[in-house]
Amino acid sequence: MRRKLAAGNWKMNGTQANLVEIGKLATAHGESAVDILICPPATLLHAATSYAPLKFGAQDCHMLPSGAHTGDISAAQIKDAGGSAVIVGHSERREAHEEHSEIVRAKARAAQAEGLMAIVCMGESAAQREAQNTLDIIGGQLAGSIPDNATGENLVVAYEPIWAIGTGLVPTLAQIGEVHDFIRARLERRFGAGVGRSVRILYGGSVKPDNAAEIFTVPNVDGALVGGASLTADAFSPIIKALEAV
């Protein structure tokens, strides 16, 4: 049985004043039946970790444990700050920082080596979907981005169609289901049924309070990776409640 996961990615938003939103979530969902993970900017990670029992993570990590890499942070530093997870391979990093799947896989491996849960993101562009290449793209990103030592504890896969991120556009439930079933089948084929069925698969891309409940009805959707709607407790709490109700 996979435990549901509501993950919030604050991206490059928020200052210390916004920690109050995390406080509200901790109060409202202190004994939640689902895992709640917030990935604030790295500047807020340590301060955020005082809001147990919520879990916290980072939005990226370097593939190396330390060294002369100005501006980067390592998985060890994320762990030291109190983080338990890290997002890798988000499309915004794949695009803006030219992070191809080999780099994403190295980052995921670095995270796992420190005992962090790697949330590995993947998704197709609008043009790739129109060309009916979605499953080929996802298959390639899955094969290339995920390390060989995956377990249900150290890996989460997030399916995020690029065209749905921050746009208000959402795939149909059938489209989400097709990709999630495909990811599940590929995970089972590569890692065996035990591990393949234990890895959680999140949907991300314009998840909002008014569409979360129906998205969570789709088989193999084990939760969501939420951007904009995770920035306030007013918006994120109803999404968490929808997941708790599944």
Ligand SMILES: O=C[C@H](O)COP(=O)(O)O
């Ligand atoms: O990591 C989160 C995704 O990019 C989704 O962002 P969004 O919920 O603002 O569309």
